[in-house]
Amino acid sequence: xxxxxxxxxxxxxxxxxxxxxxxxxxxxxxxxxxxxxxxxxxxxxxxxxxxxxxxxxxxxxxxxxxxxxxxxxxxxxxxxxxxxxxxxxxxxxxxxxxxxxxxxxxxxxxxxxxxxxxxxxxxxxxxxxxxxxxxxxxxxxxxxxxxxx
Ligand code: RB5
Numbered sequence: 001x002x003x004x005x006x007x008x009x010x011x012x013x014x015x016x017x018x019x020x021x022x023x024x025x026x027x028x029x030x031x032x033x034x035x036x037x038x039x040x041x042x043x044x045x046x047x048x049x050x051x052x053x054x055x056x057x058x059x060x061x062x063x064x065x066x067x068x069x070x071x072x073x074x075x076x077x078x079x080x081x082x083x084x085x086x087x088x089x090x091x092x093x094x095x096x097x098x099x100x101x102x103x104x105x106x107x108x109x110x111x112x113x114x115x116x117x118x119x120x121x122x123x124x125x126x127x128x129x130x131x132x133x134x135x136x137x138x139x140x141x142x143x144x145x146x147x148x149x
Contacts (some may be wrong), residue, residue: 003029004125005059007046008109010038011067015109015117019063022118028125031059047075051082054103062104063121069108076104080145083138088112093120097127099134100141 004023008016013035023030033049035041043066050062062084064072069086076084084104085096088111096102105124107117129138 001028002058002060003031005033005050005053005062006030006064007033007035007050007062008065009035009043009046009067009072010040012065012107012109013038015065015107015114018114019065019117019121022121026122030063043071044075047072048079050104051076051079055079055081060103061125063124064104064106065109065117066106067108067110069106069111073104073106076106081142083141087120087124088116090116090119090123093123094127097124098130099137101129101134101138 006016006020020030020032031053034046047064050064053059054062064076066072073084073086076082082104083100083102084106085092085100085102086106087093087096093105105121107120
C-alpha cells in the first residue's frame with residue numbers, strides 16, 4: 001500500500017497527532033502535509049495538498065481532519081477523482097469503502113474523540129471496495145464531474 005496522505009488545519013492538530021501516532025504503532029506509512037503549527041490557517045489549502053497527492057498517484061488514500069471534518073470534505077469533494085467521506089462512526093467508515101470506494105476520510109477533532117477516530121481510520125484503511133453493482137454507481141458519481149456547468 002502506498003503511504004497515506006494526511007493533513008489538518010489548526011483546529012485538528014491534536015487529532016492528527018493521535019492518528020499519526022496510531023499509524024506509527026501499526027507500522028503504516030504516511031506523509032504529513034501539514035499544518036504543523038497552531039496558527040490559524042485555511043482548511044481548503046490542506047485538503048488540496050492531500051487530494052493532489054492522490055491525483056499524482058503518490059497515495060491511494062487520504063485522511064483530512066479539521067474542527068468538524070465537514071469543511072475538509074466539502075473542499076476535497078471539489079477536487080478531481082476524489083470521493084471524500086466525513087465519518088463519525090465505524091459503520092459509515094466501513095460502508096463508504098465497501099460501497100462508495102471513498103478515497104479520503106474526513107473527521108472532526110471537535111466532534112469525536114481520538115479513540116473513536118483511530119477505530120474509524122483503521123476500518124477505513126483496511127476495508128476493500130466491493131465493486132460489482134457499486135462500481136456502476138461510483139462511475140455515475142464520477143461522471144458528475146464532467147457534467148458540471
Ligand atoms: C476552523 O475554525 C473550522 O472552521 C474548521 O476547522 C472546520 O471545522 C471547517 O469545516
